[in-house]
Amino acid sequence: xxxxLIHCSLNSxxxxxxTATEGLSSIAQHEDALLRHLFQGYQKWVRPVxxxxxxxxxxxxxxxxxxxxx
Numbered sequence: 404x405x406x407x408l409i410h411c412s413l414n415s416x417x418x419x420x421x422t423a424t425e426g427l428s429s430i431a432q433h434e435d436a437l438l439r440h441l442f443q444g445y446q447k448w449v450r451p452v453x454x455x456x457x458x459x460x461x462x463x464x465x466x467x468x469x470x471x472x473x
Contacts, residue, residue: 452459 450459
């Protein structure tokens with residue numbers, strides 16, 4: 404069984420250790436745990452503007468790439 408150990412440090416300064424295995428359910432569980440950790444304390448109503456009536460321009464791009472089997 405393939406085991407990978409990933410060490411990283413987040414902005415909070417606390418080290419995070421993730422272990423990934425070949426099993427899809429195990430990977431999904433680790434992904435969920437990582438997302439919960441990263442968004443802990445996240446406040447979606449906070450906006451990056453000084454005045455709450457200011458607008459924010461969001462640019463979104465989409466790129467389609469085609470893979471050709473040669």
